[in-house]
Amino acid sequence: MSARDLYSGGVAVITGAGAGIGAGLARHASSLGMTVVLADIDAGAADALAGELNAAGGHAVPAVCDVRDPDSVAALAERVYADVGPVRLLVNNAGVEQFGYLWDTPVANWNRVVDVNVSGVFHGIRAFLPKMIEAGHPSWVWNLSSIGGVAVVPLQAPYIMSKHAVLALTECLALEVAHAGHDHIHVQAVLPGAVVSNIFESAGGVDGDGSDVEAAESQRLAMLDIKAEAMDPVTAAQVVFDQAAEGRFYLLTQPDYVGAAMTERANVLASQRAPILRTARRFDPATQ
Template sequence: MDARETFGGGVAVITGAGAGIGAGLARHANALGMSLVLVDVDAAAIATLRDELVATGGSAVDIVCDVRDPAAMTALAERVYRDVGPVRLLVNNAGVEQFGYLWDTPVQNWNRVMDINVSGVFHGVRAFLPNMIATPSPAWVWNLSSIGGVAAVPLQAPYIISKHAVLALTECLRLEVQLAGHDHIQVQAVLPGAVKSNIFEAAGGVDPAADGADVAAAESTREAMLDIKAAAMDPVEAAEVVFEQAARGEFYLLTQPEYVGSAMAERAEVLRTQTAPQLRTGRRFDPAKH
């Protein structure tokens, strides 16, 4: 089956839908004929996207919700099932970045990354999956990891750690869903490469008032990532690739299969040979080299 046959007519809930790949997934889901529930903390962004999708004849509602809040996520799920309908596709996408040496990272920035990128996925699964299990029709859960989820990268440690964690969470969840016999639920991991978003502009940095904090290292990494963004993939094009892979039943959904796949192969080889992490030229991670 193709993506339209698989997903068309269903309800998709997308967190972090206000920008980047979240908005791209929403736009393509709309083109496939899905009804959208756009979730974000940026009320203006998702309201604008809702208006855009409705203007094209689509069905979309926008709901402001912080994925860090488990009670709010539970209330979101209850509202969706009450007012919109059964969820065919849950996309736990909300995420943030962090630049700088790990020892310079403010505690509140560390907590922000973990609470959104990791706990936000957990809260989404915990809030929605029981209802998805209880509904006999096929349903999908996508959790957003990253090419960074299979890499070791300096000066972005909190983000990289969080994306490794999301990948492991998703792999374990897939096994648990299978173990429990819920054959109508598909759990899949999304690993985007470089896709245009505002995640780098909004990323946390280090406190310039902290003694010895290397602000320059953090900000030069931000500049390098913004250079990569300039040549990054369009979010709607990335979404189209992801939806087609998902419809084929693949587990690892890669926006750029060749270079994200090569990063996965490199990671596997590093683990196989037990090779210590090595700095790349210029110290920074460039997805274009994978």
């Protein structure tokens, strides 16, 4: 069955939909004929994308939501079910980055990463999944991990930790949904490789007082180098939707690239190798 057959006519809720892969997923969902709820903390970004999609003949609804706040996410779920309809696809996508040595990371920056990247996914599941279960219709939950969820990288520990957490959370959630007998709910983990976004520019850094700012900003520049060759978000979204329609659990924007990182991670764990610091500036999952 094609992605259009599965999703057309349904409602998609996407957090962090205002930019990056979230916007790409929203654009592709709209092109498949879905009603798209664009949830973002940036009202201007959500409004602009909704205007674009609606002008193109789609049906998009902007919604301001702070995924760090469980009440904000719960209110979003109530509004969607009251005003838009039952959700066929929930995409917990909102995410932020952080650069710098872990011991230099400001507490506020650590909390920001955990609250958005990990707790934001949890709040989405708590707010929407019971309603999706009760509706009884085939529905999908996608949680955004990352190639960083199967790799280890210095100077990005909070982000890498958060994406490992999201992957484990999603794997456990899939088992729990099966254990509870909710066969109409399909849980899938999305692992993007490099996809064009502004996540590196908006990433947190470290304070200048006694912290190694140069190391943090050098890592930011290294990631911006990767961005120059990153995948277009709409192209990435099409790959994800097509893989989801095939029934895969791990949805990889760049199957070969991300798959190599998954294989290497499995090999490291199986051989119980200690992490090895590589001298290459650019991240290559095959060398981690």
